[in-house]
Amino acid sequence: MEGKHRPHYGANWASAYPDDRPYPSYLMLGMVSQRPIHAVVAKDAETQTVFVVTAYEPDENLWQADFKARKNV
Numbered sequence: 777m778e779g780k781h782r783p784h785y786g787a788n789w790a791s792a793y794p795d796d797r798p799y800p801s802y803l804m805l806g807m808v809s810q811r812p813i814h815a816v817v818a819k820d821a822e823t824q825t826v827f828v829v830t831a832y833e834p835d836e837n838l839w840q841a842d843f844k845a846r847k848n849v
Contacts, residue, residue, distance in 0.1 A: 787815065790844040801829060805843055812843040 787806035794800045799818040806813050816829040834843050 790814070799827070814843070 787804040789802050790805040791803040792800070793802070796818065799820050801816055801818040804815045804817060806815065812834055813831060814834050815831040818827045818829055819825070820827070836843075837847075838849065839846055
């Protein structure tokens with residue numbers, strides 16, 4: 777996604793899943809009250825619509841310290 781489409785609240789793209797259907801999706805990482813939050817969003821390139829698929833607080837036992845990649849457990 778181009779920079780102009782990035783959210784303005786400080787989230788970063790952690791992973792991209794370009795082959796997801798019906799639209800490519802992205803795992804975003806943001807901080808809320810110093811707590812990590814993951815949001816999965818999908819983008820319809822034709823209409824430029826972004827859909828929030830889910831949002832959750834990642835489990836520190838399952839994710840690397842930066843919360844961008846899963847641990848090998």
